[in-house]
Amino acid sequence: MSRSAFVLQEMGLSPLWRPRGEPGIQDSPVNLATPPAEAAAVATVATPPRAAALASTAPAAEPTTVEVNEAPLQAKLPDVLPIQDWDSLHAHVAACQRCELARTRHNVVVGRGNQQARLLIIGEAPGEQEDRQGLPFVGKAGQLLENMLAAAGIHSEQDVYICNVVKCRPPGNRNPAPAEIASCASYLQWQIDSVKPDLIVALGRFAAHTLLNSQAPISTLRKQLHHVQGHPLLVTFHPAYLLRSPGEKAKAWQDWHQVKCQLAG
Numbered sequence: 001m002s003r004s005a006f007v008l009q010e011m012g013l014s015p016l017w018r019p020r021g022e023p024g025i026q027d028s029p030v031n032l033a034t035p036p037a038e039a040a041a042v043a044t045v046a047t048p049p050r051a052a053a054l055a056s057t058a059p060a061a062e063p064t065t066v067e068v069n070e071a072p073l074q075a076k077l078p079d080v081l082p083i084q085d086w087d088s089l090h091a092h093v094a095a096c097q098r099c100e101l102a103r104t105r106h107n108v109v110v111g112r113g114n115q116q117a118r119l120l121i122i123g124e125a126p127g128e129q130e131d132r133q134g135l136p137f138v139g140k141a142g143q144l145l146e147n148m149l150a151a152a153g154i155h156s157e158q159d160v161y162i163c164n165v166v167k168c169r170p171p172g173n174r175n176p177a178p179a180e181i182a183s184c185a186s187y188l189q190w191q192i193d194s195v196k197p198d199l200i201v202a203l204g205r206f207a208a209h210t211l212l213n214s215q216a217p218i219s220t221l222r223k224q225l226h227h228v229q230g231h232p233l234l235v236t237f238h239p240a241y242l243l244r245s246p247g248e249k250a251k252a253w254q255d256w257h258q259v260k261c262q263l264a265g
C-alpha cells in the first residue's frame with residue numbers, strides 16, 4: 001500500500017477515492033490530476049492565469065457558479081506596529097500585553113513553517129498543547145492536519161506556514177472575544193503581508209468568519225474562492241471539528257484536493 005493510500009485509510013477516506021468503474025481513479029486513491037467538481041467550479045471564477053491552469057486539468061463537469069469575495073481582515077487597528085522582520089514580530093508577540101489573554105497564557109504561539117511558503121494556513125487560537133509548547137497545531141488536531149497535508153502531497157514544513165488568528169490561548173478553549181481579535185489582528189496582518197502566500201486556507205468557522213467578515217455557514221464558505229488582503233483564500237473544516245465529526249472527513253479531503261489544484265495552477 002502506498003503512503004498516500006495508507007494515510008487516506010487512516011483518515012477513513014479510502015472508499016471515497018476508490019470508486020468502482022471510474023477510469024483514471026481506480027489505479028490511484030489520490031488522483032491529483034483529476035480534481036473534483038468543486039475545483040472545476042473555482043476554476044470558473046478564479047483570476048487568470050491560475051484559473052486557466054485549473055480548468056485545463058478539470059474533468060468535464062457541469063460548472064457551478066460560485067462567488068468571489070474581496071473582504072478586508074475584519075479588525076481595524078488604530079496603530080501601526082514597528083515590526084521590521086520576523087525576529088521583531090516574535091519579540092513583540094512574546095512581550096505583548098494588549099489583551100486579557102496575556103494574563104493566562106503559558107506561551108505565545110506565533111506560527112511555524114516556511115516564512116516564504118506558498119500556502120498560509122490560519123486557524124483559530126492555540127489550544128492546551130499549543131500553549132504548553134509555544135507551537136501551533138501540535139496536538140491530535142495537528143496530527144490530523146499533518147496527515148491531510150501529506151495525503152495531498154503538501155510538505156508541512158517546506159510548503160506551509162501555519163498560524164492562528166490570535167496568538168495566546170483563550171482560557172478553557174473558548175472562542176476569542178472581538179476585542180482580543182482586534183488587539184491581535186496587526187500581527188496576523190503582518191504575517192499575511194510578509195509570507196505573501198499564493199493561497200490562504202482558513203481552518204474552521206471561526207477563522208473563516210474573522211478573515212472574511214462573514215457569518216455565512218461554513219458549508220457555504222468552503223465552496224467559494226475568496227480573497228483577503230489580495231490573496232486567494234479557501235475555507236475548510238478545522239481538524240479538531242473533524243476529530244469530533246469523522247463523517248465530514250470526505251468533504252475535508254475534497255477541500256484539500258482543491259487546495260492542491262489551486263496551488264498547481
Ligand code: SF4
Pocket residue numbers: 093096097098099100101102108166167168180183184
Ligand atoms: S492574544 Fe494577541 S493581542 Fe492578546 S496578548 Fe496575545 S499576542 Fe497580545
